[in-house]
Amino acid sequence: MYLIDSHCHLDDYDNLPQVLANAREAGVAKLLAIGIGDGPDTMHRALNLAREHEQIFASAGIHPQEAHQATPEHLAKLASLVEDPRCIAVGEIGLDYYHLDNPDIATQHAAFVAQMKIAVAVRKPILIHCRTSELAIPAAKQKYEPADAWEDLLSLIAEHWTPSGLPGIMHCFSGNEDQAARSLAAGFYLSFAGNLTYPKSTTIQAVAKSAPADRILVETDAPFLAPIPLRGQTNEPANVAHTARYLAGLRGASYEEVAAQTTKNFYELFPPTRGIE
Template structure:
């Protein structure tokens, strides 16, 4: 039994039921559907899917790419969505200095802080999106200068989140060993996606091998980041089994043990999940 801890089910507009069936056939028995939609106006869609499927749970949040839409009205909508029964997390939220067209740094940081406050009020974990600045496009590096999304993110978490003692998830963990240690010290779980299997991802693999057994999760980030040997295809929750198998081999345990471990971790993090 596996749990896909991060997938964008509302992106499957034509074959959602088949995608869910494929996951069940592959032994992926629970899914966390991420509720960012195409922006705040549609961030409810994941919760609508979860309401119709007993094995699916959801989050809600405003992605940093839409941080300029974190208006009082949209933040109030988020607060209401977070109170729904099957909403178990706030996210994905965070910082992204990767694309030149993303909102400016103060706008992103203000939206992030506002959403952390909503999660604190609801006592629900946050799901973190962070694209490390060294991966940014050249024009984005020119725009954002020496600012480092990873460093800024961890500093804001330390100030506005960690004092409240609520856990969270570093979604699609893509940092290095130092980033992993700092995230773990702040109470976060590390969730590994298909990019763990990519040849150039040695830093991610180092973090995955180092992370404590009780702080790791697996995800797809579907429909993005299909793992090897399916890289280049449209990803789907059923494919989390490939990432899990790769992570198990990396950590020197069986695939069955890794599945049991990550499922237990997910349920510790989200105790309302049956």
């Protein structure tokens, strides 16, 4: 019985051999390394790791916080990277309205749509990042009018992604039950990270408890979002086991059942990864 970490940032580690050894010891057999790097110029790093390590697969994408860098040159580079069979998804992509210094909404929308089109062209899933504003920002200091990232995201998905019939992942799902239902209806899997274990994450916990078994995944988002009891520490893929155990408790299932189900779901979503141990 083993786990798959469906979202981690492996190029952030100086001690990657030890991180991978820790993952193996914890029963984490495969990892999806997210290829956003420090921006579009470094989004190839995850694919390089996937070429070097059989247990690693990669994605590539331009994060919404870097949407202003979604130039024709960088989009062409992305289109080339995702042709590689070791690159199994486009992402993480989406919308992030949280910070005042993020690219404006129109720029984020354009980058998101352009990358969805690339994913449709290569027939590969997308990995979605969605974070809405939670800040009480005085109107005089706002770069743009307050907006709901989830509403915009789901609208763009309906227009530019759903017609393709392709699936995707709502990475580090942090929405409510309505947003979960709409994501599921659009063909997405819900991936739960370490923040699922936090005491104040009651909305996410309610979603995780009732989500269809065949549409759930677990992830770390390492080196970020370490789960309880490691919150505040540098996260790593081995810790996905903590999230899986917590998810099992929420759902009234055994750890083994959650491990088996989330692994099966990952294989359904990414058939090329099946059978490579």
